[in-house]
Amino acid sequence: MTRAHTQVNMTGSNLDNPNPVVFELAQLPKRTYDPSNLAEEMESQRDDIDPLEVFDMIRKINDPEHPLTLEQLKVTQYENIKVDDENSYVNVRFTPTIPHCSMATLIGLCIRVKLLRSLPSRFKVDIQITPGTHSQEEAVNKQLNDKERVAAALENNNLLSLVNNCISNSD
């Protein structure tokens, strides 16, 4: 797994990772909407919710520290999303740019909130840090998947506006 390394802090700012590596966007499976898809006979056919659709929901979430998307920093990746539409289950793994990133919980919370607003309520959503990529992996995972703690966090107006800022332009 490629990870961004902290470089010398040139700006002297207080950011956790002031110089993250920006990646080329990965080639994803292409989805073409051919016109026949719009034809009436296709109207009744169901399109399953698949990993790409879920990835589309979270790829453009902004990083809390930089004007970059999670996709550009390879925090979220297509390969790390599992979807089981039939059983209404989604699993998303994300990779903080550095192992001691204090923003990991906030990033996880953004993904959680975005999916909460975008997926049908029947889905159970698990959000985890990609194993071995963060120093406090377990603690963060626990926090992100505890419904009550998430709800409590979102009652904090400051936190909520932070989250809203990150996901406001994510389509």
Next chain:
Amino acid sequence: MTTTGASRAILKDIDTFVGSSGDEDDKIDALNQILLAVHGKKESFTQLIADLGDYLTNTDDLLRARGTLLLSEVLSRLPELQLNGDSIMYLCKFFTARLSDYPSVPEVLKGVIALMKYHNLSDTVVQELLRNLFNEVNVQSLSQTNRKVAFELLTLSLNRYQTATQELKSDFVFGFIQAMDGEKDPRNLLIVFRLVPIIINLFPDYTRFSEELFEVVSCYFPITFKPKSNDPAAISREDLITSLRNAMTSSPAFASFCLPFLLDKLSSDLKETKLDSLVTLSVAAGAFGNASEPFLEQVWSGLRLEYTGKGVVDGVKNAVDRVVVEFSQNLDGQPLAKWVNLIAGETMQLVKDGADPELDSEFVRILTENVASASKKSCCLVVDVVLPPLVDSNSSEISSGLLVKLLAVCAEQFTGSDENPMKQYTEKVTSLLMDRLSSNDTSAVDGLCSILESSLVSVEEEEKAVRTLSNLLLSSHRGNRDYFLTSLGRLSKRKPKLFNDIVLPSLFDSIQKDETKRGEVYQMLPSLCLHDDVIIRVVPRLMESLRQQFGRSEEDPTLGRTLYSIALTNAKSPTVCNLFVDTVVVDILDLLVERSLKQSDAVKSSFLQPFLSLLKVLLHNVGDEEKAKLVDVLIGKITDESRNFKAFSSSATASQVQLTLFSSLAVIYSSQSSGKMEEQHFLEKLREISVKNNDNIDERVVDVPEDDIRSRANQSIATIINRAEPSVTRNFVEMSVSECWAGGVLQERKRAVRCLGWIVKALLMRGEAQGDEIVDSIIQHLDDDEIQEELITCFQIMMREDEDILSKARGTRTRVLYRQKFFFRVLPLLLSNYNALPDQTKSTRISAIYNVTQELPQSVVASQVKTLIPVMTSSLDGGVPSIMQCTMGMFIEFFRSENTRSHLKENSAELIEKFLRVATADSRMLNRVTALRCLASVADHGDKEEVLKKKQRVVQGLVKLLDDHKRLVRKEAVKTRGVWINVN
């Protein structure tokens, strides 16, 4: 009685104006009363002074100043005030004395200006005034406005009392220097800078103070001034810089101060200072002329540094070039020789050393382009310095670059003149170049051509050289052919006869000897045919081989392309255009007609394309008369029934259809109408092409370069109708209309409707009533199922604008705002009784409206939004998918545009509900998606209050769509829901 009353009133007004109490409005009123009284002769000026009495001599500074101000106001506000000589004298004396009264100087200056401007003062009075001004008033101690008044006074005295002022001699110059020294305000500086050249011109005595004068002016250089955006005086940085520049260079006597000063500034690291110094230097070069002589070494070494220095800033090089050119143009005699020697000597040294080829070529460029090109004199001087060593040295070591460039400059400077300084060196230079040519030095070609252009050699020599060149061209390989082509192209422009006699025959001979050379030669021709005489010779030859080629199995497109390129490069020459119109186009058409009679298959599009492009170029460039003639000829040829030519019948062959295209294009791109009977005939033929079934068109047997031959025919029809007199085309139009509504082959009917769309467009554009009538009948027929789609498209055709077709540039007759007028007329017709109509009709009408609004500026549509909204809103309930789709599309457009947005605000609540219902309940995916987009638009642009009220409802309502069975809907729902959640 009345007089005393009036006087009393005046006294009161005087007290109010002069007195220290009272507010500003009262004072203005009082002043106006006094002005009226003096103007209406109720109070004489002398009386006024008497009435002022004590105020003018009061010991209170303020009262004294106000009293003087009243006098000044009256003088400056009443320009036509009658004053006798004594009064003027008295006033002048008064003001002159008062100049030493510091507290009232501003008021006095105002009065003096008025006196000088509106009354005639004697010379002695003016001189006395100015002397006192210089002696008693410290101008720089005054406020900005008053300083400005003082400078205006000086300007006025120079303009109006020139002789009197001039008599002050150096006193004036010195006084001026003192007055302006230390001035900081840009508004005043502008006046001062403009005064300097005038003073220098009028006072030869300035030389006593030239250093001081230059010093007080030059201290402002370089000007760094940023005007404020709200500056009422609107002084621009450029104004200041130019006036300062003119002031600094206004006298040759400044040369000894100015040049060293500028050279010093030139060494600055700031780009702006550098550029400013360079531009000023070039102005100085012009202004100082030979006075610069003592500083030429200094100047050149300063400029040289700029050329050779590392990291030359953008634009600096151009400015340095400009300076060199200016010096070379404005110096004369000995100084010019010195200047040229400086630069030429150094260049020769560099070229001889050959250490740095890049620097060499830069200096060669400076010497040839800047110095030698500047004037004939400098050119001769350069040749005198450069040529002897070049020719004498066994110059195989020296590159021929300098020589070639210099030859070109000489050829340019001494066109048609006998004084070419190269003359004495011709023999040596020619043999040198011939040597070079044999050792494959391509740049020598250029040099040789320059010699030929300047007619320096004998006729035999000339012919010999040209023959060598043309042989070299033919044997050249691709890599260096361009050299020969550009050089010989130049030659063809300057010496067409020589070119025609020697180069052309050898080119065509080479084709005859070796057929494989044909393509190559054709490719060369466009770069060589640059003179009318040459083209007149070339074109018939080309047409001859075209005739031979026609009808062969494989048509070669090179020839067409060559003809097109020649026409394109020479399109500005009327002779060439007329030649092409008279011979080429007509011939090609003849050939096409003949061919189509023999063979039915089409000519390849790659072959035809160059001719179509050629036609466009010609129609763009020839005069109106020629255009009309061309169109006439084309139409005449094609409609000529006697030749059994059926280009327009339904049985037309592929090659005949191509011809139609050819002539249609001619009509579309020409801006002329011939208005002859053939044209009507042509119209009918075109209609047949446009409407009737023809397998050759439908199955695309015809390999036509333009995509759709039927649209071209329609466009031709529209172009002709727009230009012709209505009486001529009326029958044709009526027939076209009736054919649409009568039954018949369905496919043909549909095409007839499209054709009608174009006809109506043409009529509407020129504001013809017939057009409106047809539109009415189109609306009546909107219910006709069979041709409904075409009728709706008609509205699009009528509204769409195209730069190429029926545009003003093509000479189309256009009524101002015809589209807007059409919209306002047609909208009520389409909406009349709308709610009572059956669904199907509603749908077509909404679609027609949609098509019209799409093509109009939103600001026009905005005025009618109020009428449209009820109809659009109600059609959201209708459940007819196409109506809903159209309507929602219009809503999105309306929300997007600022002009229309505001009209929708009051309907926000209703619209949100309707969109939400369509999004959640409609069975068609496309409708759900569009409704979601509409909802997002309302959130962004709708009424904020209503949106906030509905936020919870919409966010909740959209939950259902997150699990929609179509992915597109889900994606749109996620987006729209995100927008609504973030509303606050």
